């Protein structure tokens with residue numbers, strides 16, 4: 001759905017829409033990428049001197065008469081609130097009924113009571129997060145009037161494995177960033193390659209020549225989607241296009257096809273042309289991806305005074321040092337290295353980061369984001385970052401793996417925005433560099449000055465305001481930032497808000513320093529990974545880092561644009577989807593059981609209570625699995641042991657349970673309709689929710705338990721990125737696939753148990769007239785679970801990737817046997 005414009009009836013809160021803005025909300029000025037002619041770029045023409053009456057203003061000093069950069073709009077959601085309350089009341093009524101009749105029933109009622117209390121708690125968390133809905137509209141056309149001088153932005157892209165993440169995907173993503181509508185000399189793009197792969201490096205060095213064609217082409221013709229594979233596969237020149245345009249279009253297309261052919265033809269270093277004779281590659285000779293020194297390469301420098309100045313932004317390749325004996329902290333470690341490397345090279349006050357498979361889909365994305373971050377405190381100066389929701393391209397129809405997150409995000413993000421703001425999601429986010437350096441928002445101080453670091457940073461802040469950094473000794477600064485003088489200097493500029501960092505124009509002179517700050521011992525005895533940078537200690541470093549930001553008292557804002565700001569790829573197939581959910585559940589539980597959990601931050605820091613409750617929705621995923629599995633086994637248990645866990649049809653409680661079942665499903669269904677989705681998408685999400693919770697989330701729970709017991713550490717398993725697999729599966733890519741990884745075992749067991757129980761229960765009903773024992777409710781519930789696990793049922797008879805492997809079935813059988821034993825002894 002168009003996220004913002006679908007709410008035309010909303011009352012405006014803070015600003016009224018200025019008469020001068022005739023553009024539709026958030027719509028890009030031009031969307032025809034295939035017609036010739038310059039795009040209606042809201043940026044000031046860089047070649048023209050600025051009119052003298054437009055004085056450039058620094059963000060904090062924005063004049064009050066300036067046209068608003070954004071509007072804050074609160075959405076009327078009375079009906080939503082009402083439905084949320086109705087469902088909560090039904091849940092509470094059911095609980096009350098259970099409590100009142102507990103003495104008449106056995107343990108099954110107690111178990112049901114505990115599970116349903118948990119569900120009521122979860123529902124309450126959702127209710128809280130959806131209560132106040134806020135959306136923002138941004139007006140990039142007003143930026144040109146207000147800001148002659150836009151702040152610089154460093155763009156980070158991470159990749160880690162050329163097999164799971166084919167380099168062409170990363171190259172395409174980078175091309176889409178380089179071509180964004182933003183002054184070229186204000187941008188720099190840094191690529192982190194955790195695989196230290198010569199193939200990835202080769203792909204990038206090959207892409208530079210094409211980028212020099214692509215970036216000017218996009219800007220000249222106002223191309224809508226600036227990722228070449230998407231652009232060329234979805235656009236043809238229109239009939240009325242000029243001959244010149246068509247010729248240019250063909251040329252660029254051919255060059256792109258040539259580039260992708262060259263990149264695709266290289267799978268290992270032996271296939272790289274002139275690999276051994278080319279000096280460019282000598283850093284990669286004989287290195288292992290997990291054991292090598294830092295490699296920093298300037299692929300393109302937008303050099304002042306050179307012939308090609310301004311053709312495209314800087315492009316820098318970084319493979320940080322890796323040694324087997326040093327922990328690398330996965331993506332968080334990579335992001336921290338990029339922060340430091342860019343700090344000593346370009347040191348932009350804003351940082352944009354995306355995952356390797358997440359293309360910039362809206363060329364004005366940075367401009368829109370700036371509208372939410374610049375201006376007066378009212379307008380965005382107090383926002384730490386602008387986060388775009390995760391949206392996906394080439395998404396499978398009807399969301400067969402329930403991982404396109406449409407409803408989850410559309411319903412929660414505006415709600416959380418009404419509290420302290422959306423969470424940092426690891427990708428598609430423009431943030432202030434000073435927030436990464438642990439600087440709290442203006443005027444906000446910690447209630448409890450526990451950490452030495454923060455009081456020192458405050459000291460740092462006041463000392464640098466009067467421009468005398470001597471107040472902090474070099475040793476003290478080192479404790480935060482590490483030993484590099486150059487980096488410390490750059491960090492002080494950022495924390496003090498000095499806008500024009502006096503960095504050398506010659507990037508190559510900074511390579512040696514960059515290599516030093518990218519070494520793996522650099523962070524020893526510093527605040528990196530804790531109070532500075534991306535936070536270590538969780539597989540979901542994004543949420544942990546997000547939590548620190550909100551705990552400092554920052555607000556954040558969602559970047560919901562139409563067309564969407566960024567588009568990523570959602571995993572396809574059972575194994576990849578479950579791997580991702582397992583990592584998320586693991587990482588989120590790691591946060592919940594750590595000292596950095598939000599409950600602690602509410603008490604000791606500036607995290608708002610309601611924001612903490614919003615975080616809990618996701619942090620409890622792994623814990624939820626235990627309850628969900630219990631509840632999924634409950635009907636089977638009753639059918640097998642001839643008992644009940646639901647009120648029978650003659651009791652009032654039955655009506656409550658039925659009403660709950662019906663309202664909940666109608667509520668969620670209506671939600672799917674509201675966002676333009678189908679019944680099938682709704683069902684897929686309902687059933688995948690049940691599948692994730694008894695497979696991936698459960699395994700996530702156990703990996704954290706093992707970590708807490710010190711038995712094994714948690715690992716970041718990279719998601720396989722979408723790849724066109726010719727031949728196989730093209731007709732049914734949405735069909736569930738299996739492999740022998742552990743998450744499939746509990747899922748198979750839950751399915752088998754319910755299958756067995758349903759059959760046993762049915763036989764009993766047919767053979768006796770006993771009025772005691774399970775009733776319609778237990779049958780419906782067990783049948784519902786079987787429907788949810790239908791793909792597992794099909795997996796019993798499926799072949800190849802569509803069949804559950806025998807070892808998995810075997811292990812599941814053992815679990816089923818144990819469960820049946822429990823039912824007997826009960």
Ligand SMILES: O=c1ccn([C@@H]2O[C@H](COP(=O)(O)OP(=O)(O)O[C@H]3O[C@H](CO)[C@@H](O)[C@H](O)[C@H]3O)[C@@H](O)[C@H]2O)c(=O)[nH]1
Pocket residue numbers: 158159160161165192194329330331334354355356357425426427539540541542580583584587716717718719720
């Ligand atoms: O050691 C590593 C592992 C991963 N990555 C990169 O991290 C990104 C995300 O990895 P991916 O396997 O695609 O995970 P997703 O589950 O798709 O990512 C989501 O979840 C992650 C946390 O679990 C966040 O970091 C991501 O930003 C968020 O998009 C990719 O660009 C990887 O190249 C690294 O740079 N180094």
Ligand SMILES: [Mn+2]
Pocket residue numbers: 355357568569719
């Ligand atoms: Mn990803």
